[in-house]
Amino acid sequence: MGATRYREIAESLRHAIRTGTYPLGSRLPSESDLSARWEVSRGTVRQAVALLASEGLIGSRQGARRVVLRQERRQSFQQLNSFAQWAQAMGCEVASRILTRTVRTATDEEAGRLDAEPGSEVLYVLRLRWLDGEPVMVERTVYAGWVAPAVLELPEDCVSIMDSIAERADIVAHYGEHLIDAVAAGSEDARLLRVRRASPLLRQRHLTYTAAGRAIEWTDDRYRAGSVVFNVMNSAGAAPLERRAGPDVRG
Amino acid sequence: MGATRYREIAESLRHAIRTGTYPLGSRLPSESDLSARWEVSRGTVRQAVALLASEGLIGSRQGARRVVLRQERRQSFQQLNSFAQWAQAMGCEVASRILTRTVRTATDEEAGRLDAEPGSEVLYVLRLRWLDGEPVMVERTVYAGWVAPAVLELPEDCVSIMDSIAERADIVAHYGEHLIDAVAAGSEDARLLRVRRASPLLRQRHLTYTAAGRAIEWTDDRYRAGSVVFNVMNSAGAAPLERRAGPDVRG
DNA sequence: AAGTGGTCTAGACCACCAG
DNA sequence: TGGTGGTCTAGACCACTTC
Numbered sequence: 234m235g236a237t238r239y240r241e242i243a244e245s246l247r248h249a250i251r252t253g254t255y256p257l258g259s260r261l262p263s264e265s266d267l268s269a270r271w272e273v274s275r276g277t278v279r280q281a282v283a284l285l286a287s288e289g290l291i292g293s294r295q296g297a298r299r300v301v302l303r304q305e306r307r308q309s310f311q312q313l314n315s316f317a318q319w320a321q322a323m324g325c326e327v328a329s330r331i332l333t334r335t336v337r338t339a340t341d342e343e344a345g346r347l348d349a350e351p352g353s354e355v356l357y358v359l360r361l362r363w364l365d366g367e368p369v370m371v372e373r374t375v376y377a378g379w380v381a382p383a384v385l386e387l388p389e390d391c392v393s394i395m396d397s398i399a400e401r402a403d404i405v406a407h408y409g410e411h412l413i414d415a416v417a418a419g420s421e422d423a424r425l426l427r428v429r430r431a432s433p434l435l436r437q438r439h440l441t442y443t444a445a446g447r448a449i450e451w452t453d454d455r456y457r458a459g460s461v462v463f464n465v466m467n468s469a470g471a472a473p474l475e476r477r478a479g480p481d482v483r484g
Numbered sequence: 485m486g487a488t489r490y491r492e493i494a495e496s497l498r499h500a501i502r503t504g505t506y507p508l509g510s511r512l513p514s515e516s517d518l519s520a521r522w523e524v525s526r527g528t529v530r531q532a533v534a535l536l537a538s539e540g541l542i543g544s545r546q547g548a549r550r551v552v553l554r555q556e557r558r559q560s561f562q563q564l565n566s567f568a569q570w571a572q573a574m575g576c577e578v579a580s581r582i583l584t585r586t587v588r589t590a591t592d593e594e595a596g597r598l599d600a601e602p603g604s605e606v607l608y609v610l611r612l613r614w615l616d617g618e619p620v621m622v623e624r625t626v627y628a629g630w631v632a633p634a635v636l637e638l639p640e641d642c643v644s645i646m647d648s649i650a651e652r653a654d655i656v657a658h659y660g661e662h663l664i665d666a667v668a669a670g671s672e673d674a675r676l677l678r679v680r681r682a683s684p685l686l687r688q689r690h691l692t693y694t695a696a697g698r699a700i701e702w703t704d705d706r707y708r709a710g711s712v713v714f715n716v717m718n719s720a721g722a723a724p725l726e727r728r729a730g731p732d733v734r735g
Numbered sequence: 736a737a738g739t740g741g742t743c744t745a746g747a748c749c750a751c752c753a754g
Numbered sequence: 755t756g757g758t759g760g761t762c763t764a765g766a767c768c769a770c771t772t773c
Contacts, residue, residue: 237742263758274744279759287538295759296751408540408553413714415666415686415707433684433709435666446543446553456666458684463664463716488761514739525763530740546740547770 239280242271246281250290250304260298261291316362316370316454317393325364331389332425333359336381346440347377347448356381358394361425369460371425374452380404395441407444413437413463416455426457433458490531493522497532501541501555511549512542567613567621567705568644576615582640583676584610587632597691598628598699607632609645612676620711622676625703631655646692657700659693664714667706677708684709 249255262270267278282299285291293299320327339347339355347355356376361368374394376384383402384394391397398404417431426434434455441449500506513521518529533550536542544550571578590598590606598606607627612619625645627635634653635645642648649655668682677685685706692700 239742265758274746276745277743280742293759294752297753297758299759408543410540411714411716413664413686413716414712415684415709417684417709431683433666433668433682435664435686442540442543442553444537444543445545445548446551458666458668461665463714464662490761516739525765527764528762531761544740545771547738548772549739 238271238273239277239284242267242273242278242281243284246285247288247290250285250301253304255301257301257304259301261301263298315393315395316372317396320364326366327392328363328366329360329390329392330362331358331360331387331391333357334385334389336385339375343375343451346451347375349377349448354378354381356384358384364460367460368426369457371422371455372452373454374450376450377448379447380449404449405443406441406449408442408446409439411437411439418455422455426455428457435461435463437463489522489524490528490535493518493524493529493532494535497536498539498541501536501552504555506552508552508555510552512552514549566644566646567623568647571615577617578643579614579617580611580641580643581613582609582611582638582642584608585636585640587636590626594626594702597702598626600628600699605629605632607635609635615711618711619677620708622673622706623703624705625701627701628699630698631700655700656694657692659697660690662688662690664688669706673706677706679708686712686714688714 246255246261255261261267261282264275264278264282267281268275271278282291282293286293286299290301290303291299292302317327317329335357336354337357338352339349341351343349343355344351344353349355355378358372358374358376360372360374362370362372380398380402383398383404386401387394387397395406399406414436416434416436418426418428418434420430422428422434423430423432428434435458437454437456438452439454440451443449497506497512506512512518512533515526515529515533518532519526522529533542533544537544537550541552541554542550543553568578568580586608587605588608589603590600592602594600594606595602595604600606606629609623609625609627611623611625613621613623631649631653634649634655637652638645638648646657650657665687667685667687669677669679669685671681673679673685674681674683679685686709688705688707689703690705691702694700
């Protein structure tokens with residue numbers, strides 16, 4: 234596995250933050266402190282704290298000690314790509330059930346999204362997800378062929394497929410692209426989510442990649458209106474969000 | 485400023501990717517290549533490529549050259565905060581009409597969002613916006629009191645209020661926070677957008693700030709389903725988007 | 736077998752922050 | 755003013771990919 238020195242240090246710091254050794258708002262030991270304590274070079278310490286910074290756990294300013302910003306265990310990137318991780322971090326009771334698992338050949342659109350050969354095999358999964366006992370989301374996912382075996386092994390009430398395949402098959406999500414819009418509930422959506430047909434749903438389609446840029450899955454998640462809100466911060470310096478025309482515009 | 489060697493290298497690579505010097509799917513030069521070419525150490529090159537990887541532009545696997553994953557440039561912050569700028573960049577014909585302009589006292593929620601005194605005056609604007617001749621968005625904006633005079637001066641068919649007040653009154657947007665969800669069309673929405681009542685709309689509420697952190701406006705934009713899609717990219721290195729519970733969850 | 740990225744070391748200088 | 759993080763160097767060994 235990825236058992237390296239800097240990951241080890243990061244995990245130790247993560248644990249210390251989580252358990253209150255370094256409380257919210259407190260200052261972390263300096264880089265030289267940590268490198269002496271762990272008997273590693275300063276570069277290795279910096280790799281470790283960079284990992285925590287990318288998880289949003291600590292902040293840093295030149296000249297001042299690093300500060301503990303949050304103590305939750307979950308990363309926001311993971312939370313965006315994993316419904317289960319997000320829900321658990323919110324303190325919600327989460328449940329999932331796989332309703333359908335089918336191996337079939339990819340449609341042209343799916344092959345294009347997953348960057349796979351046209352006509353290659355993919356795994357289609359239909360899944361319903363609950364928050365605090367209420368059905369709130371229907372998930373329709375197409376997994377790339379190389380991921381399918383790992384997903385087929387999982388039990389149908391598996392809470393987090395992404396977590397499970399990361400642990401068991403070392404398939405780790407690293408990058409995601411998300412398309413967010415509103416759609417009317419179809420008859421299957423309506424039945425599963427217990428809403429009226431054509432009632433509003435918030436749709437999040439996303440494509441997930443490994444660090445090497447290999448596509449893992451292409452997903453269409455539909456949330457009952459009112460159950461979730463997506464939140465984006467941006468600035469003149471960095472604009473991660475953009476607006477795109479839907480099919481109705483420029484037809 | 486932040487003019488460092490590794491940023492400089494990153495920007496040069498970003499440009500080369502964007503302009504096709506390194507096309508989609510092609511391999512980047514090796515680290516040793518780049519360090520020779522730029523006359524920097526390998527560590528500096530690695531800082532540069534790590535930046536691009538966190539933006540999702542390139543992927544990497546141990547042992548193999550880095551690969552170009554995408555070449556699009558993200559749309560600017562201005563385009564996200566200005567419907568008019570976005571539409572024009574898309575090549576769409578855009579039109580706008582202010583239907584209502586009212587000075588009134590802020591509700592408690594509005595005062596809270598705009599970080600203003602409870603009971604202070606704000607300017608409420610109702611506006612309808614067209615793309616290529618079709619009504620696609622209803623905008624309900626509350627402008628902070630200090631911005632109101634500049635907005636009241638504008639003609640009712642002003643295409644971009646943000647652009648106009650930036651030019652005339654030097655009120656410039658710098659940060660934004662966006663909440664995106666789906667709602668059912670109310671009767672006013674339905675009439676203006678020419679859709680059925682309760683049909684799905686994509687809602688983008690956003691709060692806009694100056695560089696100094698002063699709130700400019702709090703807006704509720706509702707798009708006809710199918711007319712726009714929001715697109716967000718994230719990575720393990722940087723996650724600007726998060727999911728939030730709506731009022732239905734954890735009630 | 737040669738090339739490449741992942742990890743790590745042991746230094747260095749600078750800009751910035753705190754007391 | 756001394757400590758701290760940000761940047762950079764010039765090496766090294768290893769795991770992995772590619773040919």
